[in-house]
Amino acid sequence: MTPAEIRSFIAQSEWFHDLPPPALEQLALLAVPRQLDDGALLFAKGDAADGLYGLISGRIRISATTADGRDLVVQLFEPGSWFGEISMFDGLPRTHNACAIGASTLLLIPRARFHALLAGHPALYPHFMRLLCGKLRRSFAWIEYAAFLPMPARIAARLLELARDYGETQADGAVLIKLHLPQEELGHMLSTSRQTISKELRAFESRGWIGLDYGRILIRDPDALAALVGVAA
Amino acid sequence: MTPAEIRSFIAQSEWFHDLPPPALEQLALLAVPRQLDDGALLFAKGDAADGLYGLISGRIRISATTADGRDLVVQLFEPGSWFGEISMFDGLPRTHNACAIGASTLLLIPRARFHALLAGHPALYPHFMRLLCGKLRRSFAWIEYAAFLPMPARIAARLLELARDYGETQADGAVLIKLHLPQEELGHMLSTSRQTISKELRAFESRGWIGLDYGRILIRDPDALAALVGVAA
DNA sequence: CGGACTCTGTCAAGTTGCCGACACTTTCGC
DNA sequence: GCGAAAGTGTCGGCAACTTGACAGAGTCCG
Numbered sequence: 001m002t003p004a005e006i007r008s009f010i011a012q013s014e015w016f017h018d019l020p021p022p023a024l025e026q027l028a029l030l031a032v033p034r035q036l037d038d039g040a041l042l043f044a045k046g047d048a049a050d051g052l053y054g055l056i057s058g059r060i061r062i063s064a065t066t067a068d069g070r071d072l073v074v075q076l077f078e079p080g081s082w083f084g085e086i087s088m089f090d091g092l093p094r095t096h097n098a099c100a101i102g103a104s105t106l107l108l109i110p111r112a113r114f115h116a117l118l119a120g121h122p123a124l125y126p127h128f129m130r131l132l133c134g135k136l137r138r139s140f141a142w143i144e145y146a147a148f149l150p151m152p153a154r155i156a157a158r159l160l161e162l163a164r165d166y167g168e169t170q171a172d173g174a175v176l177i178k179l180h181l182p183q184e185e186l187g188h189m190l191s192t193s194r195q196t197i198s199k200e201l202r203a204f205e206s207r208g209w210i211g212l213d214y215g216r217i218l219i220r221d222p223d224a225l226a227a228l229v230g231v232a233a
Numbered sequence: 234m235t236p237a238e239i240r241s242f243i244a245q246s247e248w249f250h251d252l253p254p255p256a257l258e259q260l261a262l263l264a265v266p267r268q269l270d271d272g273a274l275l276f277a278k279g280d281a282a283d284g285l286y287g288l289i290s291g292r293i294r295i296s297a298t299t300a301d302g303r304d305l306v307v308q309l310f311e312p313g314s315w316f317g318e319i320s321m322f323d324g325l326p327r328t329h330n331a332c333a334i335g336a337s338t339l340l341l342i343p344r345a346r347f348h349a350l351l352a353g354h355p356a357l358y359p360h361f362m363r364l365l366c367g368k369l370r371r372s373f374a375w376i377e378y379a380a381f382l383p384m385p386a387r388i389a390a391r392l393l394e395l396a397r398d399y400g401e402t403q404a405d406g407a408v409l410i411k412l413h414l415p416q417e418e419l420g421h422m423l424s425t426s427r428q429t430i431s432k433e434l435r436a437f438e439s440r441g442w443i444g445l446d447y448g449r450i451l452i453r454d455p456d457a458l459a460a461l462v463g464v465a466a
Numbered sequence: 467c468g469g470a471c472t473c474t475g476t477c478a479a480g481t482t483g484c485c486g487a488c489a490c491t492t493t494c495g496c
Numbered sequence: 497g498c499g500a501a502a503g504t505g506t507c508g509g510c511a512a513c514t515t516g517a518c519a520g521a522g523t524c525c526g
Contacts, residue, residue, distance in 0.1 A: 064373070064376075064377050064380075064381075066381050067463070070381065072376075072377065072380045072381070074373075074376075086366050086369060086370070089359070089362040089363060089365075089366050090362070090363045090366035090367070090370075092366075092370070095369075095370060095373050096373070118359075122355035122358060125355060125358040125362070126322070126351075128362070129322040129323070129358070129361070129362070129365070130322060130323045132322075132362070132365045132366070132369065133319050133322050133323035133325075133365070134323070135369055136319060136328075136365065136368060136369055136372065137319070137323075137325070137328060139369065139372035139373065139376065140297070140307075140328050140329070140372065142376055143297075143305075143307075143372065143375055143376060143379070144297050144305065146376070146379050146380075146424075147297075147305045147379075147424035148297075148299050148303065148305070148424075191379075191380035191381070230300065
């Protein structure tokens with residue numbers, strides 16, 4: 001990872017692209033590259049926060065865990081994403097665990113550097129505000145899904161989200177979710193059991209709404225799934 | 234509501250108390266007082282946002298609603314609270330419904346005025362950031378409770394929150410929740426049925442952890458409830 | 467290409483919570 | 497005070513999910 005590559009990664013990112021060039025330059029000089037092996041823990045819920053992370057390659061899995069080992073997958077970050085900002089803004093410990101899926105490369109912007117950047121460029125604030133608001137709105141949607149929707153609809157809703165975020169449209173118009181996604185992992189995203197996922201996916205498949213392959217899901221009829229969720233597609 | 238009262242309300246609020254006096258003055262002049270009758274709807278989810286609201290007296294109930302009429306109570310605001318800021322920061326529609334419990338008096342800071350204030354006083358941003366982060370952390374906790382805890386523990390967790398936010402310590406050390414809180418309303422806060430609430434509250438009472446009276450709940454043993462949640466009190 | 471590992475389908479038993487129903491109690495407004 | 501309205505206790509049937517178990521299918525890697 002050369003300094004030039006770091007600079008270009010930051011300059012192209014959604015978060016920092018409107019920084020003036022000198023600030024970009026400084027940020028790039030003080031950012032710290034970091035490598036993670038497959039499955040390695042980047043930080044855990046409750047850790048003191050060291051800084052803001054940008055994902056360059058690989059994938060990061062954000063989750064919450066109970067004392068007895070169950071966990072809930074909250075988000076999967078793709079290259080180009082930045083995360084860990086909540087602890088930057090409020091100074092409190094990490095809200096979730098973060099670990100690598102596949103070997104991953106990250107960029108750390110140390111806490112002090114990030115604060116200096118904000119102090120020098122308050123014009124960044126509205127942008128960050130919008131990002132936080134987006135997270136809040138997604139949390140609210142999740143809370144409502146859990147409260148209002150029966151399990152099949154929640155599964156459908158999650159499949160549509162995954163298709164939007166990780167989908168690749170095929171020649172026939174169907175959307176393939178480009179994730180290794182065993183039923184157990186889907187269960188961790190919806191806090192339900194593997195067996196329930198299996199049953200419902202099978203039901204969707206039998207109606208022709210989705211296609212199933214080991215660890216792969218193909219969305220054939222998003223409108224049908226959306227109708228189950230009760231929202232216009 | 235005299236201009237002087239408005240000014241003093243704003244000056245004492247957690248959100249604006251460190252504004253310089255001239256800005257306070259301007260804000261007070263442009264804020265619009267508003268009266269609501271018991272049960273009146275202030276705004277609904279999906280409405281375009283008119284501004285930021287401060288609650289002077291009464292109480293505001295924030296909820297989400299389904300097409301078939303079920304609803305989920307997300308928050309109750311007390312006098313001194315400000316709300317509706319999410320739509321201010323991202324310009325998108327309201328995330329929830331807001332309606333008055335009891336006759337209520339509010340102050341509206343119109344959208345344009347709020348933006349002008351922010352533009353003129355970027356030092357306000359870090360404070361608002363922390364507030365948004367607090368909401369996010371509370372949302373996360375809620376999501377985890379729903380995912381991980383069985384119903385009795387979720388009820389216990391909610392009772393402890395209510396005791397913290399609306400509790401009044403009695404002579405004997407017990408904490409009375411100063412809300413009119415029928416079991417059905419508690420059910421709407423936990424997205425469960427009245428019958429389940431009734432059964433669990435009765436169980437808590439029989440163990441001496443809480444006291445029950447029509448629409449009133451008294452917390453006698455918060456530690457026992459916290460142990461059920463699985464968190465140190 | 468063969469064995470280890472992962473993933474999936476499925477069943478049975480048990481639990482939890484929902485819903486409708488109904489009686490009873492308390493509170494509130496006149 | 498009295499009647500209406502609101503709140504509560506409780507039962508029974510029912511649907512949804514969980515857990516544990518096990519077999520079979522697919523994939524990966526030596």
